[in-house]
Amino acid sequence: MRATLIHGPRDIRLEDVPDPEVSRPSDALVRVVASCVCGSDLWPYRGVSPTRKPRRIGHEFVGTVEDVGADVTSVRVGDFVIAPFVISDGTCVHCRNGITTSCDNGEGWGSEDADGLVVDGGQGELVRVPLADGTLVATPEPPDADLVPALLALSDVMGTGHHAAVSAGVGRGSTVVVVGDGAVGLCGVLAARRLGADRVIAMSRHADRQAIAREFGATDIVEERGDEGVARIEDLLDGIGADSVLECVGTKESMQQAIDAARPGGRVGYVGVPAGGPKLPIQQLFGTNVGVAGGVAPVRAYLPELLAEVLDGTLRPGGVFDVELPLSEVAEAYAAMDERRAIKVLLRP
Amino acid sequence: MRATLIHGPRDIRLEDVPDPEVSRPSDALVRVVASCVCGSDLWPYRGVSPTRKPRRIGHEFVGTVEDVGADVTSVRVGDFVIAPFVISDGTCVHCRNGITTSCDNGEGWGSEDADGLVVDGGQGELVRVPLADGTLVATPEPPDADLVPALLALSDVMGTGHHAAVSAGVGRGSTVVVVGDGAVGLCGVLAARRLGADRVIAMSRHADRQAIAREFGATDIVEERGDEGVARIEDLLDGIGADSVLECVGTKESMQQAIDAARPGGRVGYVGVPAGGPKLPIQQLFGTNVGVAGGVAPVRAYLPELLAEVLDGTLRPGGVFDVELPLSEVAEAYAAMDERRAIKVLLRP
Numbered sequence: 001m002r003a004t005l006i007h008g009p010r011d012i013r014l015e016d017v018p019d020p021e022v023s024r025p026s027d028a029l030v031r032v033v034a035s036c037v038c039g040s041d042l043w044p045y046r047g048v049s050p051t052r053k054p055r056r057i058g059h060e061f062v063g064t065v066e067d068v069g070a071d072v073t074s075v076r077v078g079d080f081v082i083a084p085f086v087i088s089d090g091t092c093v094h095c096r097n098g099i100t101t102s103c104d105n106g107e108g109w110g111s112e113d114a115d116g117l118v119v120d121g122g123q124g125e126l127v128r129v130p131l132a133d134g135t136l137v138a139t140p141e142p143p144d145a146d147l148v149p150a151l152l153a154l155s156d157v158m159g160t161g162h163h164a165a166v167s168a169g170v171g172r173g174s175t176v177v178v179v180g181d182g183a184v185g186l187c188g189v190l191a192a193r194r195l196g197a198d199r200v201i202a203m204s205r206h207a208d209r210q211a212i213a214r215e216f217g218a219t220d221i222v223e224e225r226g227d228e229g230v231a232r233i234e235d236l237l238d239g240i241g242a243d244s245v246l247e248c249v250g251t252k253e254s255m256q257q258a259i260d261a262a263r264p265g266g267r268v269g270y271v272g273v274p275a276g277g278p279k280l281p282i283q284q285l286f287g288t289n290v291g292v293a294g295g296v297a298p299v300r301a302y303l304p305e306l307l308a309e310v311l312d313g314t315l316r317p318g319g320v321f322d323v324e325l326p327l328s329e330v331a332e333a334y335a336a337m338d339e340r341r342a343i344k345v346l347l348r349p
Numbered sequence: 350m351r352a353t354l355i356h357g358p359r360d361i362r363l364e365d366v367p368d369p370e371v372s373r374p375s376d377a378l379v380r381v382v383a384s385c386v387c388g389s390d391l392w393p394y395r396g397v398s399p400t401r402k403p404r405r406i407g408h409e410f411v412g413t414v415e416d417v418g419a420d421v422t423s424v425r426v427g428d429f430v431i432a433p434f435v436i437s438d439g440t441c442v443h444c445r446n447g448i449t450t451s452c453d454n455g456e457g458w459g460s461e462d463a464d465g466l467v468v469d470g471g472q473g474e475l476v477r478v479p480l481a482d483g484t485l486v487a488t489p490e491p492p493d494a495d496l497v498p499a500l501l502a503l504s505d506v507m508g509t510g511h512h513a514a515v516s517a518g519v520g521r522g523s524t525v526v527v528v529g530d531g532a533v534g535l536c537g538v539l540a541a542r543r544l545g546a547d548r549v550i551a552m553s554r555h556a557d558r559q560a561i562a563r564e565f566g567a568t569d570i571v572e573e574r575g576d577e578g579v580a581r582i583e584d585l586l587d588g589i590g591a592d593s594v595l596e597c598v599g600t601k602e603s604m605q606q607a608i609d610a611a612r613p614g615g616r617v618g619y620v621g622v623p624a625g626g627p628k629l630p631i632q633q634l635f636g637t638n639v640g641v642a643g644g645v646a647p648v649r650a651y652l653p654e655l656l657a658e659v660l661d662g663t664l665r666p667g668g669v670f671d672v673e674l675p676l677s678e679v680a681e682a683y684a685a686m687d688e689r690r691a692i693k694v695l696l697r698p
Binding site (some may be wrong): 093094097098099101102158159167237238240263264265267270273279280282283286287288289290291292293294296297298 | 445450587613614619622635645647
């Protein structure tokens with residue numbers, strides 16, 4: 001089969017690799033229907049995180065089950081499944097607590113397990129899915145083709161935006177600011193409205209992203225950044241900051257922006273992978289009672305709730321995919337996202 | 350009248366000063382019935398925070414109203430009142446949000462206001478209380494003398510321990526760790542049990558404090574610190590950390606201890622004034638989804654709820670006062686707390 005490997009900075013290659021197969025009784029084999037490129041895939045792409053040797057990449061995909069191991073009971077051959085961006089067993093204490101990303105037996109896509117067995121990335125034609133019972137969620141029946149983008153969004157960005165909103169304590173009547181207008185930030189807008197927010201201010205300087213933010217329910221757009229951005233937010237919110245701020249970037253500047261945008265007693269929910277060394281200014285947090293929560297989104301735990309609404313058409317995150325390419329153009333998909341020519345690229349094998 | 354001034358490190362003096370009086374229409378004049386020394390008073394005492402010139406000190410007291418300004422409507426002459434450790438107007442947006450410590454017109458005890466008018470500290474005989482309507486809470490009738498310590502605890506430590514527990518998300522069935530066995534930590538134990546925690550592990554090495562922790566509802570005591578302490582907590586809690594951790598110290602080490610003691614997805618509620626430069630390890634927080642919230646406790650907002658339970662005898666935080674001294678021995682009160690010969694000293698004028 002063909003699968004995507006990263007060899008180093010800006011070196012993405014689609015290569016022929018051995019077909020994966022069910023190797024353990026808890027595995028499933030999934031034929032990919034659609035996958036995509038994540039903002040976090042851009043870090044090794046940009047060389048921010050090192051690539052020591054060529055490896056599979058990708059961690060967001062949906063597909064159809066082609067085979068299952070003897071122990072698999074929750075998905076069957078022919079099922080359409082969504083794969084969250086972390087593998088989890090669904091049974092350990094952390095999974096039961098809803099923190100599937102801390103699973104005692106968890107693994108990452110595009111790696112090798114303890115025995116040296118390849119764990120496929122999602123940007124390929126076939127994927128061996130370890131711990132299939134814990135990891136995968138099947139739709140009750142094969143979905144309409146036009147639902148695929150929304151279902152694919154559930155593998156990461158929609159669940160991650162939702163995690164930001166939950167971590168920020170968004171509820172009925174909340175005032176919300178979303179820092180970051182990437183796919184996760186846009187999904188954060190959607191999630192905040194879904195949780196009952198009255199006002200959702202999206203911080204964005206890009207007309208195309210502003211348009212999606214509005215479509216997803218943003219009530220206001222703020223283009224300014226830094227102190228000017230905070231002043232603009234206070235203008236919009238009766239002179240104080242927001243009840244909840246969603247930090248969907250992960251840099252030092254974006255985290256400070258998020259903290260500054262929260263009202264005293266407000267909360268920042270952060271899901272931006274902390275790459276640029278975000279600092280948490282403890283004296284400011286202490287003085288203002290602004291809390292900070294979030295982290296690697298346990299999207300598997302949110303999947304049943306969100307999936308039901310995607311299937312009944314009330315939740316529509318598919319709009320984050322503004323470009324669709326065949327898998328053969330995966331290198332262009334990375335380039336388009338890196339150069340911000342695309343918000344998020346959907347890949348079809 | 351006599352009032353306590355700090356002149357510099359370890360230089361606490363009871364001095365004769367002019368009697369305060371009602372200077373503004375929103376003032377009340379309160380004769381102190383009891384006051385106390387706060388852990389945070391020890392910082393200027395120890396020279397950790399500088400004392401540039403002699404100033405009044407103290408910010409926890411209860412007393413009887415002797416006079417009120419023309420605009421005061423919520424307390425009357427003769428009322429027994431509790432003064433929270435921050436002055437607040439009760440009407441601004443932050444007070445309405447319950448964050449009275451961020452009051453737009455807030456002031457601190459033992460300072461001077463913008464016009465140079467002295468704001469008395471609590472460790473004296475009389476106190477001019479600015480913004481009396483917002484700041485003070487009166488009991489429905491004069492309390493029994495034996496309730497005074499519990500009522501005095503509401504001016505800071507009980508409300509602060511409660512804020513730690515609320516910020517840490519303590520609820521019915523929670524597992525809780527309390528870092529810090531000072532008066533605030535001990536009140537945190539009481540608060541956590543009151544909010545429904547099943548298990549409350551107090552980290553303490555001192556037999557006298559352990560005894561109060563047990564009396565306040567701690568189910569377990571852990572004497573170890575650092576990694577050993579975390580291992581001991583995990584032994585007690587099914588191999589994982591606690592749902593909620595109350596950080597009641599404020600040093601780098603205590604904050605790290607608190608974060609390490611939380612389970613993935615757990616929450617740290619911190620109220621220890623960040624003196625020693627606590628660090629928030631963002632990568633660890635991100636990876637484990639441990640949230641951090643808290644800050645300067647808005648005890649005024651919690652007073653009505655907690656006061657009702659002190660008055661009906663169901664909430665009994667008075668046990669944090671293990672030493673009682675006359676105001677004339679205020680310098681010894683500081684020394685006793687500094688040398689850890691006392692948990693918390695109650696002063697009677």
